[in-house]
Amino acid sequence: MNCESSRRLLPLYFDGELDPADSRAFEAHLDGCAACRQALAELEALRARLRDPAMRYAAPAALRGRLAAAMPAARPRARAWAALAASWLAAALLGAGAAGLWHDRQQGLRAQAGLTRDLFASHWRALAAASPVDVVSSDRHTVKPWFAGKVAESPPVRDFAAQGFPLAGGRIDYVGSARVPVLVYRHGGHLIDVFVLAAPPAGLPRQARMQGYGLRVLALDHAAAAVVSDMDEAELDRFARLLAQGGEPPPSR
The missing domain is CATH 3.30.200.100 (MucB/RseB, C-terminal domain)
Structure with missing residues (x-):
């Protein structure tokens, strides 16, 4: 395996998508190629930075306040409970059906x-x-x-x-x-x-x-x-x- 073919396979290896034979050939090339090892290290460093909690930002307090103020006022407890129970039931039924469809769709997309x-x-x-x-x-x-x-x-x-x-x-x-x-x-x-x-x-x-x-x-x-x-x-x-x-x-x- 040379550097050109190794660079083509690098994204697949990084995502764990290579089959065992190709993974072994890729790793054998990495052992003797500093440039390809560096390319893999850069991808790993980028993933680590993206997962760093410091990269995530909370919404400002003023924005959170405006969102809370825009929400409708609470209704009387009894009527609110009945409506909430009905909405939970509907959401559960819809969610179960949607989850099944989503799961089937995702499996099909992954296979494709x-x-x-x-x-x-x-x-x-x-x-x-x-x-x-x-x-x-x-x-x-x-x-x-x-x-x-x-x-x-x-x-x-x-x-x-x-x-x-x-x-x-x-x-x-x-x-x-x-x-x-x-x-x-x-x-x-x-x-x-x-x-x-x-x-x-x-x-x-x-x-x-x-x-x-x-x-x-x-x-x-x-x-x-x-x-x-x-x-x-x-x-x-x-x-x-x-x-x-x-x-x-x-x-x-």
């Missing part, structure tokens, strides 16, 4: 964000490796059989060399705990990873961007594909369309 981070982290890990491919070939008839026996089903493999996106090979990688095939393409100096997923994971965004890298999710035959690259938006969209169409030109209108 975690899967998106996994895709970007897998791409960055490949860039930092000695080679981003396990089978090096521009021949789809070589790449597709290589996956046989390594994953549940070999992915559809297409070559887009005529359109400027030659096939470079493939590898096996992990997205979350799932073992998935990855097709690797090149476009100029850009590397393109196509993660072939058995089905579109629930909540995965159709597109995303993180630290200069883009993500596109699309249907691919009977599966789904997640494309990750540092190409600009227009080129990434063009490749995604080619992949979705199987390399065929779009139908004329």
Whole structure:
């Protein structure tokens, strides 16, 4: 792992979002890199400052007084108690329902964000490796059989060399705990990873961007594909369309 890939993974490590393998690789790099250790120390110092009670300020007494004066006067005790009991009951019922919805929503958002981070982290890990491919070939008839026996089903493999996106090979990688095939393409100096997923994971965004890298999710035959690259938006969209169409030109209108 070099400093460039380490800096990309630093926010994920700092938030405890890296998987164990990436965490060990990151920590091994930290052992020998003073600059990256300093970057991590600066993040930790910033978090400590933000948590310092001295950074919190109480409202001035005059403001507190104005807020208290603006509150309605207390009603007679009996009527106030009945109204208060009714409001507590309503609030409890609404709160229970809202809490359940909020919890489900938060779980969904965390799963979605975690899967998106996994895709970007897998791409960055490949860039930092000695080679981003396990089978090096521009021949789809070589790449597709290589996956046989390594994953549940070999992915559809297409070559887009005529359109400027030659096939470079493939590898096996992990997205979350799932073992998935990855097709690797090149476009100029850009590397393109196509993660072939058995089905579109629930909540995965159709597109995303993180630290200069883009993500596109699309249907691919009977599966789904997640494309990750540092190409600009227009080129990434063009490749995604080619992949979705199987390399065929779009139908004329």
